[in-house]
Amino acid sequence: MxxxxxxxxxxxxxxxxxxxxxxxxxxxxxxxxxxxxxxxxxxxxxxxxxxxxxxxxxxxxxxxxxxxxxxxxxxxxxxxxxxxxxxxxxxGNGLLTSQDDAYLRQRRLIQPLFTRRRVDGYAHQVADEAAAVAEAWREAPGETLELAGEMRRFALRMVGRILFGTDGEKALEVIERTMPLLQEYSLKRGMAPVKSPRTWPTPANRRAGRHQAELFALCDTIIESRRGGRGDASQDDTGDDGSEDLVTLLVRAENAEDGSLDAAELREQVLIFLLAGHETTATALAFALHLLARHPEQQKRVRDEVDRVLGGPGGRAPTAADMAELPYLTMVLKEAMRLYPSAxxxxxxxxxxxxxxxxxxxxxxxxxxxxxxxxxxxxxxxxxxxFDPERFTPEAEAGRPRYAWFPFGGGPRACIGQHLSMLESVLGLAVLLQAYEFEATDTGEVPLGAGVTLIAKAPVRCRITPRSRP
Missing domain, CATH: 3.30.43.20 (Uridine Diphospho-n-acetylenolpyruvylglucosamine Reductase; domain 2)
Known part of the structure; x- marks a missing residue:
């Protein structure tokens, strides 16, 4: 330059x-x-x-x-x-939006919840949810799927289960209905040269107020159930493998310097995790499968790698330790995130x-x-x-500037959940590629838009074929 x-x-x-x-x-x-x-x-x-x-x-x-x-x-x-x-x-003023002392305090309280060891403990939930998606797809062999919607629901189920545990299923309908509309409302107000106060009873303000109230009430109800049992995890707060959901851990987060999160702060963190936690993963999954469907040679190479590690169709479920054994799949994912960054x-x-x-x-x-x-x-x-996953060999990555690729942001405000997103994406893709072959049905480029996150403005379609089990 x-x-x-x-x-x-x-x-x-x-x-x-x-x-x-x-x-x-x-x-x-x-x-x-x-x-x-x-x-x-x-x-x-x-x-x-x-x-x-x-x-x-x-x-x-x-x-x-x-x-x-x-x-x-x-x-x-x-x-x-x-x-x-x-x-x-x-x-609210959670990790994504807060600043200064408020941000530093939140980060110190929440960082221990996202250590690699703790995040790796969610691999079982990710594999279970991916297996449920794969099983549901078996009812429609040879059908065409709309990947953006399918992966959004899958990612929402994953983050809901990790955040809410057994309450996740009840929360999904409210989240899927209200969160996108609140994002759109916020974006339109941010772009408007002139905007009315939120307190004015315009149709848009009233509609957004209803969505916000419903979402807040959902989070408050779940948080209150955890606060009532503060100190010891109840059976309802743990997954089948004994892991605790993130809301329970947030309720218990405290240290001598920063105290603990109050009810409003807990709600704000939960809402940020819902927004950032499922959008990033859903975009990465949908477009990784979209690209693999369009590139059969790379898809076969990924499938061979998955089969070697997990045993092919009907093989075992992936674990966090398998991430290191799936380097080409990880390269495919990184290339998909290069071409289709969620932010x-x-x-x-x-x-x-x-x-x-x-x-x-x-x-x-x-x-x-x-x-x-x-x-x-x-x-x-x-x-x-x-599309070239070979851009992400260790040698190629070492030869580029650090910020030539930054789908998770960077610096002191880098996404706290990036390892969780990579875990969800790598293991989720492994399960789906273990079970299915993906074939492109559309030749044109998917039209895209930019809201708070990347938006597919048309269906992202492909055809699935179940792989034969031994």
Whole structure:
């Protein structure tokens, strides 16, 4: 990349005289970001909105720039932008949205719940839920599945079971119905040049209020049942293998420095885990299977690896220890997360004047980094749209900048649940590939959108064929 001086201003992306870049950012932001990087470079400025209400948005696309924003200068780029403010209002001030002392306190209390050893203890639940999906699919051999919906329900069942234990099944219907609508509501308010107060009785506000109240009541009921038994796990709080659900562990989380989480804080953490915990995994699973269905050679290689480790159709269930024995499957998953990151855009707000990648960004500016763009940057990824799991051999990974691939964010705010997501995805894929072959039915690209997470705007279809059991 060319070296520039600190006095360089970010180039302004051309838009319309009346609304600037608002239309393209609303209609197809992912394509808009890719075009902007290609035409203007690695740090650009979008201007969106009508005169008098126009806002500037700085977009940073290089791996080096992403590392500066998320890691080396993380204190200068905070979660103060309008999108986080709206999400905070909708689902609370949990790990995803909190800042400063509140965030540090939450992280210290919750980090012990996500150690590798504790997370590995959930492998049994993951394998069980994947086996239930595989068994349900056997009622429709040769049928076409819509992978985005199937994997969303599967991921929601997994995170529900891990979070709520035996209460998970009761919670799924409420979560699946209310959470996406609250996300959409928050995103629309974040994009609006002018918005009414949430207290005004508009149809959208009233509808969102009902969804929020229902979701809060569900979480509060489950948390209260755990708080009543604080100290010793009851039978209802444990899985078949004796592992405790995360809500029970959250209720008991405490230390001398930070005390414990109160009822509102517990609810906020549960809601964040529900949102982030199932969206990331669902996207990774759906598009990994989508890509394998389109690439039979790579699918066969994965299947051979799974058969060697687990014994083929009708073989044993995977465990956490098997993750190390499934390197090619892990490479496929990482490549799927490169091409289809569940969080395609990550927002921040600059709190001081800063120079990122040699370009000045003023204090108060809204800033975004984009896994969607950086993970397609031709400087790090030759032929970037091509599906190639070999990009993730240990040697290839060592030769790229750290932030050329960052689907879990990075720096001090990196996703606390990334090992859990990888465990769910690797073991879930292993079970499904052990049981089925996947065949593509559509030739075109799946149209995508960017909300709080990556959105498939059309069905993600494939045909399944059960594999013969010995």
């Amino acid at each position: 060319a070296t520039v001086t600190a006095s360089v201003q970010a180039p302004i992306v051309a838009g319309t005289p009346l609304f600037g870049s608002m239309s393209e950012l609303l209609n197809d932001p992912l394509a808009a970001y890719l075009r902007a990087r290609s035409r203007y470079g690695d740090v650009v400025r979008f201007r969106a909105g009508p005169p008098g209400l126009r806002r500037d948005l700085y977009a940073v696309f290089s791996a080096e720039g992403a590392q500066q924003v998320l890691a080396t200068r993380a204190a200068d780029f905070r979660k103060d932008n309008v999108f986080y403010e709206e999400l905070r209002e909708s689902i 395609p855009v990550i927002g921040r707000r600059a709190v001081v004047d800063a120079v990122i990648d040699g370009v000045r960004i003023p204090a108060g500016a809204d800033v975004l980094v984009s896994p969607w763009v950086t993970q397609r940057h031709p400087e790090y990824w030759p032929d970037p749209e091509r």
